[in-house]
Amino acid sequence: MTLVYLEISDGKIKKSGFEALNFAHKLGEDVIAVAIGSIADTTLLAEAGKYGASRVVYIAQPEFENNTYASLLSAAASQLGSNTVVISGTYSGKAIAPRVAVKLQAAIISGVVDLPADNAFKKGVFSGKAFAFVQTNASKKVITLTPNSFNIEEIGTEVSVENMSFDNNSQTPLTKSIEKIKAGGKIPLTEAEVVVSAGRGMKGPENWGMIEELADLLGAATACSKPVSDMHWRSHNEHVGQTGITIKPNLYIAIGISGAIQHLAGVSSSKVIVAINKDPEAPFFKVADYGIVGDAFEVIPQLINAAKTLNKA
Amino acid sequence: MKILVCLSVVPDTTTKITFTDNDTKFNTTGVTWIMNPYDEMALTRALELTEQHTGSVTAITVGLADTEAVIRKALAVGATEAVRVNAAPIDAFQVASEIASYASTANFDLIFTGRESIDYNGGLVAGLLAEMLNLPSVNVVTKIDVNDSVAKLERDIDGGREVLECSLPLVLSAQKEFAEPRIPNMRGIMAARTKPLSIIEPAAANTITFAKFELPKAKQGVKMINADNAGALIELLHNEAKVI
Ligand SMILES: Cc1cc2nc3c(=O)[nH]c(=O)nc-3n(C[C@H](O)[C@H](O)[C@H](O)COP(=O)(O)OP(=O)(O)OC[C@H]3O[C@@H](n4cnc5c(N)ncnc54)[C@H](O)[C@@H]3O)c2cc1C
Ligand SMILES: Nc1ncnc2c1ncn2[C@@H]1O[C@H](COP(=O)(O)O)[C@@H](O)[C@H]1O
Numbered sequence: 001m002t003l004v005y006l007e008i009s010d011g012k013i014k015k016s017g018f019e020a021l022n023f024a025h026k027l028g029e030d031v032i033a034v035a036i037g038s039i040a041d042t043t044l045l046a047e048a049g050k051y052g053a054s055r056v057v058y059i060a061q062p063e064f065e066n067n068t069y070a071s072l073l074s075a076a077a078s079q080l081g082s083n084t085v086v087i088s089g090t091y092s093g094k095a096i097a098p099r100v101a102v103k104l105q106a107a108i109i110s111g112v113v114d115l116p117a118d119n120a121f122k123k124g125v126f127s128g129k130a131f132a133f134v135q136t137n138a139s140k141k142v143i144t145l146t147p148n149s150f151n152i153e154e155i156g157t158e159v160s161v162e163n164m165s166f167d168n169n170s171q172t173p174l175t176k177s178i179e180k181i182k183a184g185g186k187i188p189l190t191e192a193e194v195v196v197s198a199g200r201g202m203k204g205p206e207n208w209g210m211i212e213e214l215a216d217l218l219g220a221a222t223a224c225s226k227p228v229s230d231m232h233w234r235s236h237n238e239h240v241g242q243t244g245i246t247i248k249p250n251l252y253i254a255i256g257i258s259g260a261i262q263h264l265a266g267v268s269s270s271k272v273i274v275a276i277n278k279d280p281e282a283p284f285f286k287v288a289d290y291g292i293v294g295d296a297f298e299v300i301p302q303l304i305n306a307a308k309t310l311n312k313a
Numbered sequence: 314m315k316i317l318v319c320l321s322v323v324p325d326t327t328t329k330i331t332f333t334d335n336d337t338k339f340n341t342t343g344v345t346w347i348m349n350p351y352d353e354m355a356l357t358r359a360l361e362l363t364e365q366h367t368g369s370v371t372a373i374t375v376g377l378a379d380t381e382a383v384i385r386k387a388l389a390v391g392a393t394e395a396v397r398v399n400a401a402p403i404d405a406f407q408v409a410s411e412i413a414s415y416a417s418t419a420n421f422d423l424i425f426t427g428r429e430s431i432d433y434n435g436g437l438v439a440g441l442l443a444e445m446l447n448l449p450s451v452n453v454v455t456k457i458d459v460n461d462s463v464a465k466l467e468r469d470i471d472g473g474r475e476v477l478e479c480s481l482p483l484v485l486s487a488q489k490e491f492a493e494p495r496i497p498n499m500r501g502i503m504a505a506r507t508k509p510l511s512i513i514e515p516a517a518a519n520t521i522t523f524a525k526f527e528l529p530k531a532k533q534g535v536k537m538i539n540a541d542n543a544g545a546l547i548e549l550l551h552n553e554a555k556v557i
Contacts (some may be wrong), residue, residue: 066440066450099441175485177476180474243431271556
């Protein structure tokens with residue numbers, strides 16, 4: 001039996017949790033979804049059935065804290081008799097997965113992007129520059145799945161939600177949350193399906209208005225290259241690449257970014273890449289699906305107009 | 314304050330990645346090895362904290378003899394001592410087990426790792442270590458200050474930042490912004506030669522193996538759109554690529 005952790009965020013199941021359910025279902029064994037957190041309307045969790053769960057378990061719990069959540073998840077895995085635990089690799093998922101692995105004495109494979117073939121799990125390595133096929137002989141496994149690497153399909157129907165609880169001994173929070181500060185953008189970069197990203201070619205922070213406008217029209221998050229965040233034109237939360245965030249949206253639009261190897265490392269797994277650069281020799285064109293050679297300041301307004309027309313249609 | 318910093322030795326960020334032996338081994342020919350960038354930030358912040366509060370910084374790496382140049386660099390920028398566990402690191406579980414068994418023999422107030430190693434991108438060692446040592450952990454930390462055995466931290470969360478408090482000892486993984494790396498100077502390099510570097514024999518086995526590697530599929534080729542008709546891009550993304 002495979003257990004899938006469902007992350008609750010703002011009173012809803014995160015989309016990456018549905019990806020994990022679909023993935024787990026296709027591993028072939030029965031899937032139990034375990035949601036930990038607080039959700040006002042627990043019937044919302046019944047939806048997990050549509051994406052592959054045959055049972056849905058809810059453990060009511062205050063705020064996220066990695067030790068508490070890991071204790072509960074591994075207790076659930078032991079009690080329900082599961083040998084495989086699948087966790088989406090969000091920031092929270094990555095914080096609990098290794099703890100769960102140690103508690104269950106399981107092997108852990110992180111950053112998985114596809115279903116196993118020949119018993120080997122495909123995972124991203126060298127920061128997006130390659131993939132590895134990882135095997136383990138361990139009888140128990142914890143797998144973290146890279147968000148947005150697995151399509152979501154409806155494969156079942158809603159199932160009723162079971163409440164579960166454990167005694168409090170193993171769940172002492174070890175860290176105390178003082179404050180949460182939302183990043184500026186409306187759509188979190190790590191969850192965005194479309195990302196509009198810009199580099200030093202934009203000349204200065206005062207020119208980001210048009211980047212934000214285009215992103216808004218496309219329902220996209222904004223990102224930037226390293227020098228842009230180093231110069232404080234944009235916040236560091238937007239920096240993508242080898243030393244920034246790794247993302248794999250459906251669409252990545254790079255404007256005025258040269259396409260240095262360290263930048264590409266963080267974005268090259270994006271499904272469709274658009275490069276806009278005034279230099280026809282810019283390395284970004286080598287990895288792009290669509291390209292425009294031109295001045296960003298002339299190209300972006302045209303894109304904004306076309307996006308407005310599309311949104312009206 | 315005693316701080317342990319875990320250092321992973323990785324290929325330089327400009328390395329062109331290729332494989333040998335029928336795609337079963339990473340081709341290390343001509344590769345320049347560096348300290349994992351996040352670990353370098355962790356090391357710098359550790360040095361800053363011990364300068365502020367007094368204490369010592371121990372650098373530990375699980376690696377074969379060829380990692381010693383990087384360890385010497387850690388000593389040259391100011392680490393007090395270094396430890397090398399003499400094993401080829403294959404698996405985060407194995408690495409964490411080795412570090413945990415060393416750490417359990419000394420009372421560290423803080424254990425720093427990087428957010429992830431830029432070669433195998435596990436992002437696992439901090440969490441594994443914390444659980445093995447039964448300590449609190451905080452991932453992707455951008456900021457730490459310590460006052461009277463309580464750490465105040467900031468970490469990245471999906472869609473923002475979180476401010477947390479935690480009493481020592483604790484394990485954390487460093488995210489960019491944690492500190493600006495230092496460049497070793499001549500005096501540091503000379504001093505590093507006489508600093509202690511102990512070598513420990515390994516005990517842990519690995520739990521996973523890398524069966525094969527693969528490079529990403531080459532792109533079909535780029536479709537160019539004329540800059541005077543840039544709006545056509547939006548239409549292609551909608552109708553052809555179907556991504557908006
Ligand atoms: C250890 C290490 C780690 C690194 N990690 C990262 C990382 O994680 N992420 C990252 O991004 N970088 C990283 N870098 C830096 C990387 O090597 C590049 O320096 C950086 O990506 C360049 O940013 P850029 O493309 O915005 O700027 P530039 O290289 O300056 O390129 C600007 C581009 O804009 C174009 N341009 C200029 N004006 C216009 C215009 N009007 N219209 C259209 N195009 C225009 C130019 O033709 C050029 O291609 C790292 C470097 C090192 C050494
Ligand atoms: N071989 C190693 N020796 C010492 N520390 C390591 C080693 N590998 C990884 N680490 C530490 O663990 C962090 C995360 O690595 P990983 O889990 O491999 O992505 C790194 O940034 C290092 O701080």
